Amino acid sequence: MSNPPTNNPKYKWIGTRPDRPDGADKVTGRARFAADFNLAGQLIGKVLRSPHAHARIKSIDTSKAEALAGVKAVVTSRDFPEQPDVIVPAGEMQVNLRDVTRNIMAREKVLYEGHAVAAVAATNEAIAKQALALIKVNYEVLPHVIDVAAAMKPNAPLLHEHLMTEGAKPAAARPSNIAKRIEFAKGDTAAGFAKADVVIERDYTTQAVHQGYIEPHATLASASEDGQVQIWSTTQGHFQVRGFCARLLNMETSQIRVTPSEIGGGFGGKTVVYLEPLAVRLSQKSGKPVKMTMSRDDVFRASGPAPGADVHVKIGAMKDGRIVAAECTVAMQAGAFPGSPVGPACMCSYACYDIDNVFIVGYDVVSNRPKVAAYRAPGAPISSFAVESTIDLLAQQLKMDPIDLRLKNAAAKGTKTAYGVTFGTIGMVETLEAAKNSPHYKTPVKPGFARGVAAGFWFNVGADSSAAAHVGEDGTVTVISGNPDIGGSRASLALMAAEELGIDYDKIRPVIADTASIGFNFVTGGSRVTFATGLAVVNSVRDLIRDLKGRAAKTWGVDPEGVIWENGMAKPAGSNVGTFEPLTIAQLAATAGKTGGPINGHAQLNVTGAGPGFGVHICDLAVDADTGIVTVGRYTAAQDVGTAIHPSYVEGQLQGGAVQGIGWALNEEYIYNAQGRLANPGFLDYRIPVASDLPMIETVLVEVPNPTHPYGVRGVGEVPIIPPLAAVANAVARSTGIRMYDLPLSPPKLSAALDAARPLMAAE
Amino acid sequence: MAKIHVETTINGAPTEFLCEANQTLLDVLRDQLGLTGSKEGCGSGDCGACSVTVDGRLVCSCLVLAPEAQGAKVETIEGMAQGDKLHPLQKKFVEMAALQCGICTPGFLIASRALLERNNNPTETEIRYWLAGNLCRCTGYDKIIHAVMEVAAEMRESAK
Numbered sequence: 001m002s003n004p005p006t007n008n009p010k011y012k013w014i015g016t017r018p019d020r021p022d023g024a025d026k027v028t029g030r031a032r033f034a035a036d037f038n039l040a041g042q043l044i045g046k047v048l049r050s051p052h053a054h055a056r057i058k059s060i061d062t063s064k065a066e067a068l069a070g071v072k073a074v075v076t077s078r079d080f081p082e083q084p085d086v087i088v089p090a091g092e093m094q095v096n097l098r099d100v101t102r103n104i105m106a107r108e109k110v111l112y113e114g115h116a117v118a119a120v121a122a123t124n125e126a127i128a129k130q131a132l133a134l135i136k137v138n139y140e141v142l143p144h145v146i147d148v149a150a151a152m153k154p155n156a157p158l159l160h161e162h163l164m165t166e167g168a169k170p171a172a173a174r175p176s177n178i179a180k181r182i183e184f185a186k187g188d189t190a191a192g193f194a195k196a197d198v199v200i201e202r203d204y205t206t207q208a209v210h211q212g213y214i215e216p217h218a219t220l221a222s223a224s225e226d227g228q229v230q231i232w233s234t235t236q237g238h239f240q241v242r243g244f245c246a247r248l249l250n251m252e253t254s255q256i257r258v259t260p261s262e263i264g265g266g267f268g269g270k271t272v273v274y275l276e277p278l279a280v281r282l283s284q285k286s287g288k289p290v291k292m293t294m295s296r297d298d299v300f301r302a303s304g305p306a307p308g309a310d311v312h313v314k315i316g317a318m319k320d321g322r323i324v325a326a327e328c329t330v331a332m333q334a335g336a337f338p339g340s341p342v343g344p345a346c347m348c349s350y351a352c353y354d355i356d357n358v359f360i361v362g363y364d365v366v367s368n369r370p371k372v373a374a375y376r377a378p379g380a381p382i383s384s385f386a387v388e389s390t391i392d393l394l395a396q397q398l399k400m401d402p403i404d405l406r407l408k409n410a411a412a413k414g415t416k417t418a419y420g421v422t423f424g425t426i427g428m429v430e431t432l433e434a435a436k437n438s439p440h441y442k443t444p445v446k447p448g449f450a451r452g453v454a455a456g457f458w459f460n461v462g463a464d465s466s467a468a469a470h471v472g473e474d475g476t477v478t479v480i481s482g483n484p485d486i487g488g489s490r491a492s493l494a495l496m497a498a499e500e501l502g503i504d505y506d507k508i509r510p511v512i513a514d515t516a517s518i519g520f521n522f523v524t525g526g527s528r529v530t531f532a533t534g535l536a537v538v539n540s541v542r543d544l545i546r547d548l549k550g551r552a553a554k555t556w557g558v559d560p561e562g563v564i565w566e567n568g569m570a571k572p573a574g575s576n577v578g579t580f581e582p583l584t585i586a587q588l589a590a591t592a593g594k595t596g597g598p599i600n601g602h603a604q605l606n607v608t609g610a611g612p613g614f615g616v617h618i619c620d621l622a623v624d625a626d627t628g629i630v631t632v633g634r635y636t637a638a639q640d641v642g643t644a645i646h647p648s649y650v651e652g653q654l655q656g657g658a659v660q661g662i663g664w665a666l667n668e669e670y671i672y673n674a675q676g677r678l679a680n681p682g683f684l685d686y687r688i689p690v691a692s693d694l695p696m697i698e699t700v701l702v703e704v705p706n707p708t709h710p711y712g713v714r715g716v717g718e719v720p721i722i723p724p725l726a727a728v729a730n731a732v733a734r735s736t737g738i739r740m741y742d743l744p745l746s747p748p749k750l751s752a753a754l755d756a757a758r759p760l761m762a763a764e
Numbered sequence: 765m766a767k768i769h770v771e772t773t774i775n776g777a778p779t780e781f782l783c784e785a786n787q788t789l790l791d792v793l794r795d796q797l798g799l800t801g802s803k804e805g806c807g808s809g810d811c812g813a814c815s816v817t818v819d820g821r822l823v824c825s826c827l828v829l830a831p832e833a834q835g836a837k838v839e840t841i842e843g844m845a846q847g848d849k850l851h852p853l854q855k856k857f858v859e860m861a862a863l864q865c866g867i868c869t870p871g872f873l874i875a876s877r878a879l880l881e882r883n884n885n886p887t888e889t890e891i892r893y894w895l896a897g898n899l900c901r902c903t904g905y906d907k908i909i910h911a912v913m914e915v916a917a918e919m920r921e922s923a924k
Binding site for chain 2: 028216267693
């Protein structure tokens with residue numbers, strides 16, 4: 001514990017930076033990630049994937065594969081029951097069970113390259129691979145469509161012959177690839193634009209990007225003859241793995257026990273199932289444990305990604321910078337099945353600002369790409385890139401400081417959003433001011449560099465959480481929760497428990513329990529764990545304290561109301577209660593047998609009142625005029641974080657999110673060839689940022705406590721990926737004089753734009 | 765085809781194994797020897813999660829054929845702590861929150877140690893380029909670079 005505490009005078013533990021409880025395991029290789037689990041006698045499972053972007057499956061012949069020595073089971077869609085047309089939550093997104101079963105194993109058609117068509121389990125990997133080659137699939141190849149604009153055309157190849165646009169005005173007369181139309185309106189934009197001094201209207205596009213977690217999906221499943229199933233898996237939600245497997249395999253949830261491994265990154269991409277139902281079915285058929293891991297190629301072709309989109313933005317403002325009307329249309333890739341995050345993209349687009357007249361339309365569009373999954377603030381970075389770029393154009397046109405322009409329009413307590421919610425206590429203004437006063441913004445831009453600014457908003461979520469706190473015989477405490485720790489949440493949960501209980505952080509051991517050992521928990525996602533599961537932990541500790549006070553009351557022969565809890569000890573509430581020496585947890589634990597048995601607390605709740613978060617990022621960069629290579633020289637992320645429970649891990653969220661956003665802005669994209677096959681399914685050609693691409697990422701933690709949480713916690717994980725896309729693009733525009741409307745701003749694209757502008761600039 | 769018999773030294777311990785000619789060192793470490801601290805993130809040498817040293821040279825073990833370990837000294841993450849004492853880099857990574865999910869951490873530690881063994885006074889830029897073969901998707905690298913700089917400073921101090 002060598003790091004200095006922050007100066008949060010209200011608390012003893014909250015705001016300090018102790019070593020994380022799982023630190024030693026993670027630096028020694030001892031921590032077990034999904035692919036590190038093995039069982040005696042396990043088989044290796046492998047998936048046969050479609051080479052086509054779009055094709056009808058006429059027949060599948062698995063007989064030769066089944067006959068191969070060492071092959072113990074083969075499954076196809078015939079091994080999975082048909083599912084009803086029912087929408088269920090999947091992490092922060094919604095999915096249709098009818099589609100989920102088709103995504104894990106293609107039925108009538110393959111809808112994207114990499115779509116699973118069969119799976120085998122064999123005694124080793126070599127035999128499993130040999131078996132895949134022996135499966136004969138007879139395809140009727142169909143015309144495919146990759147891009148949103150093309151997929152929306154009336155004559156586009158149809159992915160789902162019966163898909164009618166939900167919410168279309170007028171109602172859809174015939175099927176299309178547009179799954180849904182949504183709309184959010186506030187005020188009268190026509191009147192707003194009519195009075196505006198300045199109107200700016202632009203079109204933007206972004207490409208699909210992958211979450212890029214370093215640990216590929218992996219699972220180990222063991223089914224026994226009595227119908228019980230155990231699963232070890234890398235997931236952001238083991239209760240969701242249990243729920244999906246139960247539905248997709250027609251089982252009862254109590255028959256399935258899922259143990260989450262340590263998780264090697266997820267960012268939203270591990271809130272859905274791919275391998276688990278296949279591994280369970282293969283294990284059921286073979287009677288052996290089955291281990292499955294995705295290759296990196298599989299991960300790119302068949303999991304995630306986050307969507308690309310076409311975005312149209314129109315903003316009208318008065319000369320003083322006041323925005324009086326704003327419109328946005330987002331047409332978003334859903335991948336092969338309906339369900340893109342176009343809803344949050346629309347809702348977040350203007351949420352940073354207090355604007356009277358807003359009109360937002362979103363389209364959810366299917367095409368022959370893998371089904372999209374959540375990625376950190378799903379949808380928001382995309383609409384925000386377009387809106388924040390347009391606001392930068394407005395700042396340039398009005399010759400206003402970009403932070404001042406945003407301050408002029410900033411949302412505050414009482415602002416009504418276009419999606420209907422009225423904000424409570426939020427920190428948008430404070431975050432803008434903190435960014436303006438940051439050492440970075442106060443320092444003049446270095447010669448050769450230019451500066452971009454952008455803001456971002458995310459709701460943050462609460463939802464279902466359970467937690468328990470158990471006192472051991474020696475008075476130390478185990479805190480049990482059910483959310484995989486993806487970035488240090490064990491530490492923040494233990495800090496809140498220590499603060500509440502008044503004992504030392506290292507007397508508390510946080511444990512993440514499997515699905516059979518703690519009540520239901522919603523996924524690790526939506527920036528909810530430290531907030532919502534944190535609240536469940538706080539409540540479980542309060543329940544524990546109530547029990548401890550009762551034990552002291554019993555020991556002293558007084559009423560429980562006569563006992564208070566202070567600094568980890570039970571004390572008489574006042575001299576009228578009597579004179580008793582305080583009792584520590586250890587003392588109460590030693591006599592627990594005489595005062596009522598084991599001392600435990602528990603809590604389960606549906607958490608509401610998540611505090612929204614706002615971020616403002618500042619990016620200084622230089623553009624090489626010959627190569628189009630962008631060098632980020634300085635970067636600062638300011639964010640309204642509520643209360644920083646463990647400031648190092650809060651800073652880490654801001655830094656990591658910012659860098660993912662920088663990658664999205666500068667290099668990352670799914671590239672398809674003419675056959676609809678992904679051309680860059682590896683880390684060499686899909687280039688995520690590396691250490692030498694980056695400067696240090698400075699952080700400014702703005703603490704505007706969330707009034708609904710006992711310690712003021714707001715989610716912090718998602719906001720920081722939103723501002724970088726426009727912060728980078730705005731800096732590029734100010735550096736080169738060329739506004740780029742299509743992400744990523746990769747060297748080939750940027751150098752082409754620079755070349756195209758050169759004779760023009762010379763002529764001027 | 766008969767398997768190849770390999771005699772090697774792993775984390776100081778004489779070790780023998782049988783492998784196929786086309787098996788990678790990473791697969792043998794993980795699947796045969798139970799040393800699962802080295803991770804497979806890509807299998808193509810792009811992510812560095814499987815970093816080990818072979819005769820002191822930093823390599824991706826997914827790009828090394830297992831038979832190449834014959835007669836060599838292989839060091840993996842499992843050999844980095846001495847008894848119950850963490851290596852200064854391991855200690856500093858935990859203290860400075862230089863990891864979030866932890867999947868890339870073994871590779872970063874092995875690579876960072878290889879750097880500091882060669883150069884205990886690297887610039888920030890030298891550290892960033894040395895670690896450019898190790899991908900981390902969680903941290904944005906900031907706290908990793910700071911941790912390595914701090915350990916280098918401590919090493920220089922104790923060498924005085």
